[in-house]
Amino acid sequence: MNFCSHCGQRVRFAIPEGDDRLRYLCDGCGTIHYQNPRIVAGTLPVRDGRVLLCRRAISPRKGYWTLPAGFMENAETTLEAAARETWEEACARVEVHNLYTLINLPHINQVYMIFLADLKGGFAAGPESLEVAMFTEEEIPWDELAFPTIERTLRHYFDDRLGEVFPLHISDIGEEDRERYFGSA
Amino acid sequence: MNFCSHCGQRVRFAIPEGDDRLRYLCDGCGTIHYQNPRIVAGTLPVRDGRVLLCRRAISPRKGYWTLPAGFMENAETTLEAAARETWEEACARVEVHNLYTLINLPHINQVYMIFLADLKGGFAAGPESLEVAMFTEEEIPWDELAFPTIERTLRHYFDDRLGEVFPLHISDIGEEDRERYFGSA
Numbered sequence: 564m565n566f567c568s569h570c571g572q573r574v575r576f577a578i579p580e581g582d583d584r585l586r587y588l589c590d591g592c593g594t595i596h597y598q599n600p601r602i603v604a605g606t607l608p609v610r611d612g613r614v615l616l617c618r619r620a621i622s623p624r625k626g627y628w629t630l631p632a633g634f635m636e637n638a639e640t641t642l643e644a645a646a647r648e649t650w651e652e653a654c655a656r657v658e659v660h661n662l663y664t665l666i667n668l669p670h671i672n673q674v675y676m677i678f679l680a681d682l683k684g685g686f687a688a689g690p691e692s693l694e695v696a697m698f699t700e701e702e703i704p705w706d707e708l709a710f711p712t713i714e715r716t717l718r719h720y721f722d723d724r725l726g727e728v729f730p731l732h733i734s735d736i737g738e739e740d741r742e743r744y745f746g747s748a
Numbered sequence: 749m750n751f752c753s754h755c756g757q758r759v760r761f762a763i764p765e766g767d768d769r770l771r772y773l774c775d776g777c778g779t780i781h782y783q784n785p786r787i788v789a790g791t792l793p794v795r796d797g798r799v800l801l802c803r804r805a806i807s808p809r810k811g812y813w814t815l816p817a818g819f820m821e822n823a824e825t826t827l828e829a830a831a832r833e834t835w836e837e838a839c840a841r842v843e844v845h846n847l848y849t850l851i852n853l854p855h856i857n858q859v860y861m862i863f864l865a866d867l868k869g870g871f872a873a874g875p876e877s878l879e880v881a882m883f884t885e886e887e888i889p890w891d892e893l894a895f896p897t898i899e900r901t902l903r904h905y906f907d908d909r910l911g912e913v914f915p916l917h918i919s920d921i922g923e924e925d926r927e928r929y930f931g932s933a
Binding site: 564565566567568569570571573574581584587596597598599600601602634635636637638639640641642643661662665667669670672674690731733735 | 749750751752753754755756758759766769772781782783784785786787819820821822823824825826827828846847850852854855857859875916918920
C-alpha cells in the first residue's frame with residue numbers, strides 16, 4: 564500500500580495513537596487502513612467412500628490437486644462461499660454438512676474453513692481446474708497435493724472414518740509445514 | 749474506494765474480464781482490489797456458572813453489554829485473536845476451549861467466531877470498556893446487549909447448559925435480526 568484509497572495521498576506506515584500495531588495512515592484525510600486475514604472456504608465432497616479433488620489450472624500450485632476452495636466474498640455466508648467454490652471449480656452440487664477443519668495460516672493471513680459435504684450429481688472441470696476426479700484413500704496423490712491444508716484435511720478424514728465420527732479439527736499451519744511444500748523463502 | 753492504493757490513480761468500479769462480480773479496478777497499474785469479509789473473534793468467558801460481559805466505552809453501541817470480541821488481526825490465529833480481545837477489553841486471562849458460535853453477517857461482511865473459555869484470575873475494564881462484570885442467567889441485561897450475535901451466543905449457552913453439551917452452532921444474522929437492534933436503515 565502506497566496511496567490512500569480514499570483521498571489518493573501518499574500513506575505512511577506507523578503506529579496510530581492509542582494503537583499498538585503498524586498501520587497504513589493517511590495524514591491527508593485521517594483514514595487508518597486496517598488489514599485483516601481472509602477466509603478460504605471450501606468443501607470435502609464425498610460419495611461412495613470416494614473424495615472429490617480438483618487439479619489446479621492456475622497459479623499458485625498449477626497442476627497439483629486440491630479440494631474445491633477459495634476466498635470468501637463479501638455479502639455471502641461461509642456455507643454459501645464453500646458451495647459456490649465447489650460449483651465454480653468442480654461444477655459440482657453439494658449438500659454441505661458440518662464445519663470439519665478450521666486451519667489458521669497466520670504467516671499468510673488466511674483462515675481455511677473446510678466443510679464436509681455430500682456430492683450430488685455430476686462434476687466436471689471448471690475454468691480454474693484442469694481435471695476433477697474421485698479418489699479412494701489408496702488413490703489419493705499424496706505427493707501431488709497443492710497445499711498443506713488439503714493434506715491435513717484429508718488425513719483427518721481418513722482417520723476419522725475408522726470411527727465414523729467427524730468432529731471439527733482446529734489447527735495451525737506453521738512455516739515448517741509450508742516449507743515442506745514450497746521450500747524456504 | 750476512490751484511488752488505487754498501489755499507484756494512486758483513480759479506480760473504476762466494474763466487473764473484470766473472466767469475473768462475475770464488481771471490483772475496484774485500476775487501469776493505471778492493472779491491480780484488481782478485492783474486498784473480503786472480516787472475522788470478529790472473541791470468547792464467552794465462564795466461571796462458577798457466571799459469564800463475563802463488558803459494557804462498551806466506544807461506538808457503535810456505546811453503553812451496551814457485549815462479550816469481549818473484535819477484529820482478528822493479520823499474523824495471528826483465531827484463538828490468539830479471541831484471547832487477545834479478551835485481554836484488551838476485560839483485562840482477563842482465559843483458557844480457550846472449543847469454537848462455540850460461528851455467525852455469518854453477510855450484509856455487513858463479517859463472520860463472528862466465539863470460543864467457549866474458562867476465566868482465569870481477575871478482570872477489569874480495558875480502554876474500550878466502561879465496566880466488566882459477571883452475570884448469572886437471571887442477571888443478564890437482555891435488553892441492553894450490544895449486538896444480536898451476543899444475544900444468540902448467550903441464549904445457546906444457557907440452553908446447552910441444561911444438557912452440559914456445547915456443540916458448535918453455525919447460523920446467520922439477517923436484516924430482520926439487525927433491525928430489532930438498530931432499527932431499519
